[in-house]
Every structure is written in C-alpha cells, then in structure tokens.
Amino acid sequence: MTNALQDKPWQTRWRPWLTLLLAGLLLGATACQQTKPDLDQTAKAAAYYTCPMHPQIHADAPGDCPICHMHLVAVAPPVAQKKPVVASAVYTCPMHPQVREKQPGSCPICGMDLVKTSARPAISQLPDTDLATNDLIITAQQLALGNIQIQTMGTGPTPATSIRQTDMPVPQTVLTGTVTANARRTESISSRVAGRVEKLYVRQTGQLLRRGAPLFSVYSEELQTLQREYLLALAQDLLVAEPTYRHFAEATAQKLRLLGVSGAQLRQLAQSGKPNPLVTYYSPRTGTVQTLAVVQGQYVAEGSPILTLTDLSSVWVEAQLYPAEANRLPLGQTVAVQVAGQAYPVRGKVVFRSPELSGSSQLTLARIEVANPAGRLQPGAQANVLLNNLPAAPATRPTVSAAVETALRVPPAAIIHNGAVSYVWKQTGERQFRRVRVRLGDGTSTTVPVLAGLQAGDAVVTTGAYLLESEFTLRQGAGDDHMSGMAM
Numbered sequence: 001m002t003n004a005l006q007d008k009p010w011q012t013r014w015r016p017w018l019t020l021l022l023a024g025l026l027l028g029a030t031a032c033q034q035t036k037p038d039l040d041q042t043a044k045a046a047a048y049y050t051c052p053m054h055p056q057i058h059a060d061a062p063g064d065c066p067i068c069h070m071h072l073v074a075v076a077p078p079v080a081q082k083k084p085v086v087a088s089a090v091y092t093c094p095m096h097p098q099v100r101e102k103q104p105g106s107c108p109i110c111g112m113d114l115v116k117t118s119a120r121p122a123i124s125q126l127p128d129t130d131l132a133t134n135d136l137i138i139t140a141q142q143l144a145l146g147n148i149q150i151q152t153m154g155t156g157p158t159p160a161t162s163i164r165q166t167d168m169p170v171p172q173t174v175l176t177g178t179v180t181a182n183a184r185r186t187e188s189i190s191s192r193v194a195g196r197v198e199k200l201y202v203r204q205t206g207q208l209l210r211r212g213a214p215l216f217s218v219y220s221e222e223l224q225t226l227q228r229e230y231l232l233a234l235a236q237d238l239l240v241a242e243p244t245y246r247h248f249a250e251a252t253a254q255k256l257r258l259l260g261v262s263g264a265q266l267r268q269l270a271q272s273g274k275p276n277p278l279v280t281y282y283s284p285r286t287g288t289v290q291t292l293a294v295v296q297g298q299y300v301a302e303g304s305p306i307l308t309l310t311d312l313s314s315v316w317v318e319a320q321l322y323p324a325e326a327n328r329l330p331l332g333q334t335v336a337v338q339v340a341g342q343a344y345p346v347r348g349k350v351v352f353r354s355p356e357l358s359g360s361s362q363l364t365l366a367r368i369e370v371a372n373p374a375g376r377l378q379p380g381a382q383a384n385v386l387l388n389n390l391p392a393a394p395a396t397r398p399t400v401s402a403a404v405e406t407a408l409r410v411p412p413a414a415i416i417h418n419g420a421v422s423y424v425w426k427q428t429g430e431r432q433f434r435r436v437r438v439r440l441g442d443g444t445s446t447t448v449p450v451l452a453g454l455q456a457g458d459a460v461v462t463t464g465a466y467l468l469e470s471e472f473t474l475r476q477g478a479g480d481d482h483m484s485g486m487a488m
Contacts, residue, residue: 048075089116096176097473108363109176109320115474136425136433136472143431147341149463150427153408153456174417175366175385177319179339179377182369185311187285191300192260195220198278200296202307207289209309216294216306217278226256227275234270287311312379315372317348319385320363328387329353329366336386337370338413339377343463344446345386345412346370346377386412408454409447414462415440416469424450425468427459433468 049072051057051065063072091114093099093107105114138146199217202209209215233249236242253266260281269276287309294306317337321329329335329350338345348370357364368385370377416423421437428434438453454460461468 049073050075091116092473094470094474097469135428136435136468136475137429138431138433138468138471140431142471146464146467148461148468149343150459151410151414151462153410153450153454153458153460175319175321175325175387177317177337177368177383177385179370179379179381179383180316180318181290181310181312181379182314182316185287185314186290186308187287187310188308189215189281189284189306191218191302191304191306192258192281193218193220193222194300194302195223196299197294197296197306199280200294202289202292205289205292209283209287209289211283211286213283215281215283217280218300219278223256223259223261223279224275224277226252226259227269230256230266230269231273231275283309285309285311310379312375312377313371313373315370315377315379316351317368317370317383317385319366319368319383320358321366322362323357323364325387326353326364326366335368336412337368338384338386340382340466341463342376343411343413348385408450408456410450410454410460411446411462412448414460414465415448416465424454425461425465426454427461433461435469435472 049059049062051068051070051072053070054065054067057065057067057072059072062074064070065072091101091104093110093112094115096107096109099107099109099114101114104116106112107114195218197216198219201214201216230249230252233245233252237245237249256266257263261279262282265276265279288311289307290310291305291308294300294304300306317339331350331353333350335348335350336345337348348368350366351369352365352367354365366385410424414424415438416425416435422440423435424438425433426436436453439451441449441451
C-alpha cells in the first residue's frame with residue numbers, strides 16, 4: 001500500500017490541501033470588499049483606527065490592515081465623565097444655624113466655635129418636596145435628653161385660643177439671649193473682722209436661704225476685746241452713774257454694730273454679762289446661694305468674701321442685637337421672652353440698653369427684666385426675645401377673620417423662624433421627625449394660628465423644636481443621608 005501511494009504524482013497527493021487554501025483566500029477577499037466608510041465624517045470623531053480582525057493595529061489615519069488588508073475602522077473617543085462638583089465648605093454655629101461664614105471663627109452671637117459644614121442650599125431655598133425626604137431620626141436617649149414633647153393638632157384643649165386685650169401679637173424678629181441673675185437683687189456677704197470660721201451653716205451653692213437664717217459663726221480677737229470693753233463700760237455706769245461711762249458704752253456698742261453684731265445679740269450680751277467666744281452672722285435677705293468662697297475652719301481676713309446671695313424672684317435676660325435693631329427696644333418697652341424648656345413665653349420690660357458695641361462682633365446688649373416668682377427661670381438658660389412689629393393691641397377685642405378663628409394653633413415655642421419663612425417639626429414615626437413649612441396668622445403670646453402646612457391629627461413638636469433644628473443643621477453639614485448617630 002505504501003509503495004502504491006509513493007508511485008502517484010505530487011499533484012494528486014497535495015490536491016486536498018490546495019483546495020482548502022483557495023477557499024480561505026476567497027473568503028478573505030470577500031470580506032475585504034466591504035463598502036468604505038465616509039472618511040471625512042469618521043475622522044472628525046475618531047480617536048484612532050484599528051482592524052476588526054487584528055485589534056493590535058492602531059493607526060492615526062484611515063487605511064488598510066497590513067496583515068489582512070481589511071479597511072481600518074474608526075474607534076470613538078471615550079465619553080468624558082463630569083467630575084462631581086465638590087461643595088465648598090461653610091462654617092455655622094450649632095446654636096445659631098442662621099450664621100454661615102466662609103472661614104472658621106467664632107459665632108458673633110454666642111461666641112462658640114463655628115462648625116464646618118458643606119455649602120448646601122439653605123432649607124428655605126429648597127422646594128417642599130425636598131423637605132419631605134429629609135426626615136430626622138434620633139435615638140431614644142436623644143428623645144429623652146431633648147425633652148421632646150408632642151401635641152396632636154385638633155385634639156384636646158388648646159390654651160388661650162381667643163385673642164384677649166392683654167395678649168400681644170406674634171413677634172416678627174427673634175433675638176438670642178441668656179438668663180442671668182438680677183444684679184440689683186444680688187448681695188455679696190464678706191467677713192467684717194479677721195478670724196476663724198468655726199461654724200459654717202451653708203455648705204453648697206443653690207441653697208435657698210430665708211431672711212434671718214444663720215450663715216456662719218466666727219471667732220475673732222477683735223470682737224472679744226470689744227465685748228469686754230462694752231461689758232466693763234456698762235458695769236462702771238451702774239456703779240458710778242457718770243455720763244462718761246454711758247457714752248463709752250454707747251460708742252463701743254456702735255463699733256460692734258458696724259462689725260455686724262445685731263441689736264438682739266447686744267441685748268443678750270448685756271443680760272449674760274459674759275463675752276461670747278463665737279459671733280454668728282445671719283442672712284440679710286431671702287435668696288439663693290450663688291457662690292460660696294470659704295469652708296468650715298478656714299481663717300479669713302477682714303473683707304474676705306464669704307458667699308453671694310441672689311434673689312431669683314426677678315431675673316434678667318441679656319440679649320444681643322445689631323445697632324440697626326436697637327431702636328426697636330426702647331427703655332420701658334414690653335416684650336415676650338421664650339426661655340428654653342418653658343412651654344410658653346413670659347413678659348419682660350427693657351430696663352437697660354448698652355451704648356457701646358461689644359468688641360469685634362459689633363453687637364450691642366439689651367437687658368430685659370422678667371418676673372420669676374416660681375423660680376422656673378434659671379440663670380444660664382438660653383432664651384429668645386421676641387420683637388413685635390405690630391402696633392399695640394387696642395382696648396377692645398380686635399376683629400379676627402374666620403380663617404384665623406378656625407385655624408389650628410400651636411405655641412410659639414414650636415415655631416422655627418428663618419427670615420420670612422416659618423417651620424414646625426412634625427412627628428412622622430416613633431423617633432422620626434420632619435421639618436414642615438407653615439404659613440402663620442396673627443396670634444398671641446401663647447398661641448399662633450397655622451393657616452397652611454398642617455392638618456388636624458398631625459403630631460407637632462411643642463417643646464424641643466430648637467434642639468431638633470440644631471441637630472438637623474449639623475447632620476446636613478455632615479452629609480449623612482441616613483440621619484443617625486449624632487448626640488444631641
């Protein structure tokens with residue numbers, strides 16, 4: 001068999017391979033007959049040119065593949081992706097979100113360090129649909145610490161739903177202030193003599209003292225000497241009955257009075273006939289211990305401060321305002337003051353307005369005196385002074401439109417003012433809240449009618465809205481879409 005194949009000519013042996021080679025060449029020639037593309041249009045948008053069969057070929061101009069002679073095809077350039085716009089940072093105050101600066105610094109109102117946030121548009125510039133997607137979710141601990149209180153609209157009695165003669169119109173401008181002790185009702189008690197505090201009856205600040213309550217007992221050599229001189233003069237006056245000894249006894253008693261010894265203590269000294277080693281000093285007025293500068297057993301010099309008493313039945317609210325707003329707070333003007341933690345505002349009278357600006361903040365100080373008979377207003381608490389743009393209420397009950405009479409009413413503490421726009425916080429879940437834009441009517445110092453934005457049955461935050469506002473502002477700056485995890 002092998003010899004027979006070797007005897008055949010070479011054309012017969014290689015005919016099958018030649019047939020396959022010719023078929024491959026015909027297929028390649030057919031593929032190369034494709035219609036040429038419009039080179040002018042292709043060159044305009046092409047990044048480079050390559051061969052469909054040999055992608056390793058890259059050329060800058062149209063042509064043929066050097067391997068298979070196919071026409072090179074244009075490859076479009078990659079689509080340029082737009083770089084995300086990075087919002088420039090702004091700095092705001094956690095307590096006063098309306099302050100927005102481009103550089104770090106201090107708040108011009110309260111002096112706190114500004115917090116860095118992203119330059120997102122203000123909430124007042126966002127449509128209502130955007131507000132609905134920014135719910136605030138807080139933890140159970142935040143809910144308790146923030147003293148968040150809810151009121152359902154349209155259910156239960158709403159206090160002061162009618163406008164009376166004594167009610168004030170809704171304020172249009174809010175000034176930030178702080179409750180401070182009334183300096184006119186504050187008294188500093190110091191040691192009249194040098195000596196040792198043997199007994200201290202007041203051991204802590206914040207203690208309420210009544211007038212005549214014992215404060216401390218002191219041992220003093222000076223008091224001992226004066227007591228002996230006083231007793232000796234009385235004894236000589238009884239024996240000799242000369243005016244000289246009587247005048248000496250009166251002069252010594254006057255010295256003891258100037259050193260804080262009361263008339264009752266002098267009478268007791270004359271009856272006993274023996275000097276008292278300890279002299280007790282008593283409270284000259286009713287008040288709260290604000291400072292305590294000594295401890296029991298401490299030696300004090302003449303004039304050393306012992307403690308400070310403050311009568312908190314009347315307090316001051318010190319508010320900062322710009323000079324342009326100073327004419328809106330004349331002396332004697334009655335304004336409404338909303339103190340943090342209190343459901344309703346209280347009335348106060350402007351008793352002082354500083355003629356100077358405070359440092360670089362270019363703010364001036366106004367002082368409002370507020371009655372505090374129950375002691376609920378504590379020094380150091382944050383407060384808002386509500387300025388009134390409307391004229392004083394007339395002697396008779398003003399005419400109120402039917403829309404205002406039937407509107408849902410909320411306390412002023414539930415309203416957040418941002419320029420000409422007003423908001424309230426509505427509860428949307430167990431610990432979920434939403435900021436809602438509302439339209440207000442002319443209300444009173446205790447309630448404000450909501451003409452649009454709320455419906456009967458909505459749960460509105462009446463206490464703690466300011467804390468939710470600050471938390472919401474900080475979380476917006478942090479860019480946290482889920483709104484969780486920041487301490488209030």
